[in-house]
Amino acid sequence: MIKAENLWKIYRSGTIEVQALRGVSLTVNTGEFVSVMGPSGSGKSTLLNILGCLDRPDAGTYLLNGRDVSGLNADALAAVRNRHLGFVFQNYNLLPRLDARRNVELPLVYAGVDSRSRRELALKALSRVGLADRADHLPTQLSGGQNQRVAIARALVNRPAVLLADEPTGNLDTRTSAEIMDIFRALNREGVTIVLVTHEREIAVYARRILHFRDGMLQRDEPVE
Amino acid sequence: MNLWESFLVALDGIRANKLRSGLTTLGIVIGIAAVIAVVAIGQGGRALLLAEMEGLGTNMFAVHLDWRQDSLGELRTGREFTAQDLVAIRQVVPEISHLAPISARTAVVRGPRSQGAAQVVGTTGDYAEIRNLTVARGRFLAESDQAGGRRVAVLDGELAREIFGRQDPLGQRVTIHGVPVIVVGVLEEKKSLLDFLGMRYVYVPLRTWQYIFHEPAVIHQLEGATADREQVAEALQKTLAVLERRHDAPGRYIGSSLEQEMEIVGQATGIITLVVGAIAGISLFVGGVGVMNIMLVSVTERVREIGIRMVVGARRRDILVQFLIEAVVLCLLGGLVGVLIGVGGAMLIAKLANWPPLISWWTVLLAVVFSGAVGVFFGIYPANQAARLDPIEALRRE
Ligand SMILES: Nc1ncnc2c1ncn2[C@@H]1O[C@H](COP(=O)(O)OP(=O)(O)OP(=O)(O)O)[C@@H](O)[C@H]1O
Ligand SMILES: [Mg+2]
Numbered sequence: 001m002i003k004a005e006n007l008w009k010i011y012r013s014g015t016i017e018v019q020a021l022r023g024v025s026l027t028v029n030t031g032e033f034v035s036v037m038g039p040s041g042s043g044k045s046t047l048l049n050i051l052g053c054l055d056r057p058d059a060g061t062y063l064l065n066g067r068d069v070s071g072l073n074a075d076a077l078a079a080v081r082n083r084h085l086g087f088v089f090q091n092y093n094l095l096p097r098l099d100a101r102r103n104v105e106l107p108l109v110y111a112g113v114d115s116r117s118r119r120e121l122a123l124k125a126l127s128r129v130g131l132a133d134r135a136d137h138l139p140t141q142l143s144g145g146q147n148q149r150v151a152i153a154r155a156l157v158n159r160p161a162v163l164l165a166d167e168p169t170g171n172l173d174t175r176t177s178a179e180i181m182d183i184f185r186a187l188n189r190e191g192v193t194i195v196l197v198t199h200e201r202e203i204a205v206y207a208r209r210i211l212h213f214r215d216g217m218l219q220r221d222e223p224v225e
Numbered sequence: 226m227n228l229w230e231s232f233l234v235a236l237d238g239i240r241a242n243k244l245r246s247g248l249t250t251l252g253i254v255i256g257i258a259a260v261i262a263v264v265a266i267g268q269g270g271r272a273l274l275l276a277e278m279e280g281l282g283t284n285m286f287a288v289h290l291d292w293r294q295d296s297l298g299e300l301r302t303g304r305e306f307t308a309q310d311l312v313a314i315r316q317v318v319p320e321i322s323h324l325a326p327i328s329a330r331t332a333v334v335r336g337p338r339s340q341g342a343a344q345v346v347g348t349t350g351d352y353a354e355i356r357n358l359t360v361a362r363g364r365f366l367a368e369s370d371q372a373g374g375r376r377v378a379v380l381d382g383e384l385a386r387e388i389f390g391r392q393d394p395l396g397q398r399v400t401i402h403g404v405p406v407i408v409v410g411v412l413e414e415k416k417s418l419l420d421f422l423g424m425r426y427v428y429v430p431l432r433t434w435q436y437i438f439h440e441p442a443v444i445h446q447l448e449g450a451t452a453d454r455e456q457v458a459e460a461l462q463k464t465l466a467v468l469e470r471r472h473d474a475p476g477r478y479i480g481s482s483l484e485q486e487m488e489i490v491g492q493a494t495g496i497i498t499l500v501v502g503a504i505a506g507i508s509l510f511v512g513g514v515g516v517m518n519i520m521l522v523s524v525t526e527r528v529r530e531i532g533i534r535m536v537v538g539a540r541r542r543d544i545l546v547q548f549l550i551e552a553v554v555l556c557l558l559g560g561l562v563g564v565l566i567g568v569g570g571a572m573l574i575a576k577l578a579n580w581p582p583l584i585s586w587w588t589v590l591l592a593v594v595f596s597g598a599v600g601v602f603f604g605i606y607p608a609n610q611a612a613r614l615d616p617i618e619a620l621r622r623e
Contacts, residue, residue: 081536082538109230110539112227
């Protein structure tokens with residue numbers, strides 16, 4: 001599913017150079033649930049952005065579903081994100097003026113799905129995260145946990161190959177975090193491939209494998225029993 | 226994403242900031258409204274003026290004197306036209322259907338009870354044909370009036386009303402410049418645009434005029450008409466040639482035709498339209514800059530939204546189109562409101578000034594299309610700024 005080899009990412013601002021990724025190689029198979037852990041600044045988000053086709057590596061190759069996407073242009077990457085990837089962020093990133101259903105529909109809008117199928121698929125995705133009865137609520141009318149569930153529904157709605165989550169429980173309390181992680185686990189059981197970035201070990205152990213990062217390098221690949 | 230979706234999204238963006246959107250389009254609204262109103266009123270006035278002039282007879286022409294001294298230093302006497310000239314012209318210029326000598330002067334016309342100042346026109350029966358005058362009561366001047374130098378007069382409708390009120394003026398006596406004459410005809414009142422000048426007319430036989438004013442043989446000018454509008458220029462040219470030859474005085478006579486004058490009116494209104502257009506263009510430009518400014522603000526405010534849209538698969542083109550449509554819709558709304566206000570304003574002014582507005586569909590169409598074009602022109606830069614954002618950076622910004 002995901003096969004990255006020798007990824008480098010270097011940020012330059014003036015004379016200062018930050019090597020965010022220093023030759024990272026990893027493989028994530030279809031149906032896997034992988035956590036990425038590491039101290040702040042170790043390059044976790046940088047990696048996830050590259051895996052999520054939001055950014056391009058300065059060196060290395062990245063095969064998604066067997067296709068090399070490291071050389072694609074902006075519009076081609078947008079199409080890949082739209083068809084094959086789903087994102088969940090720490091701060092939900094929902095559009096505040098759209099209700100839950102319309103937020104979930106957003107990827108389908110750019111996929112060119114007609115409005116009736118869009119509504120159907122969005123409602124289905126919302127019921128999958130247990131929010132069928134909140135479809136017409138605005139983000140401000142929902143709790144943090146509920147907003148994150150809307151975001152998960154949005155990430156799911158286009159049936160992506162991989163779900164990428166960058167500290168999805170970072171803004172949530174322990175109980176809500178557990179609820180969210182239960183959803184991720186359930187989705188993974190249904191066959192969704194998940195890569196999740198987190199600080200916390202309790203969250204990371206929901207996965208079946210933990211990748212430990214330090215200073216832009218993959219330090220340890222720890223299986224969870 | 227298709228255009229309709231983009232349109233809905235853009236509309237949503239405008240709705241989110243109703244007041245700001247409204248204020249932003251104000252420049253466009255005012256620009257378009259001004260153009261529509263001024264063009265409508267101008268076109269109406271022009272049409273009215275041309276119709277009026279047409280009513281005077283488009284196949285008429287006039288020959289008068291160039292009152293500047295000629296090269297020989299010879300002074301004008303007012304006797305440069307002779308009765309024989311008219312006979313000669315009629316013989317040589319077959320295109321002419323009517324030809325009349327005219328002398329005119331302002332004098333007091335006194336009726337039995339009241340009096341008024343009027344332009345006293347000495348002429349012949351042909352004048353009514355040339356000027357398309359319509360007689361309401363009685364008759365116009367006849368050949369015999371002229372030959373006998375009869376003391377008769379024809380009043381225009383307004384003058385008759387002012388002097389006689391409801392009384393029948395026919396057969397009554399009035400004095401012109403102290404000379405008594407009998408009213409034999411009254412013209413129809415003309416509801417004329419030019420009537421605000423308030424000029425009143427009384428027509429007498431030319432010989433009577435010369436008697437009244439003690440100016441024997443004086444003829445101020447000639448007026449003629451052709452059967453056909455196309456013959457006017459030729460007839461005028463031939464007439465001038467005859468006069469110059471008979472009096473051996475090249476350059477002394479000048480001709481003019483209504484056709485020429487209508488052309489001048491047409492040109493003048495064209496220039497006015499051009500000036501108004503330029504002013505409107507400037508105001509639309511200013512309006513467009515306003516829209517561009519607010520679109521740039523809107524893009525900065527919505528960087529996060531743009532980032533989110535890009536994350537879930539919006540291509541640069543989708544973002545570009547979204548913001549471009551927003552700018553165009555903003556301008557089109559401004560344009561439409563402007564058209565409504567402009568049309569309303571034109572009708573209001575027209576009603577107050579008793580002036581028919583002329584609102585042509587192409588003016589409206591042009592205004593709307595133009596405001597849309599302003600939207601494209603001034604929207605492309607902000608929209609491009611939005612489309613060029615990097616999704617990660619966009620998400621990171623607050
Ligand atoms: N746009 C950028 N410009 C310059 N440096 C950057 C940029 N993005 C990231 N970095 C640097 O790259 C390094 C890795 O950043 P990254 O965001 O991947 O860390 P992280 O592991 O996600 O940290 P955190 O746990 O705090 O989210 C950091 O040192 C960061 O300062
Ligand atoms: Mg991070």
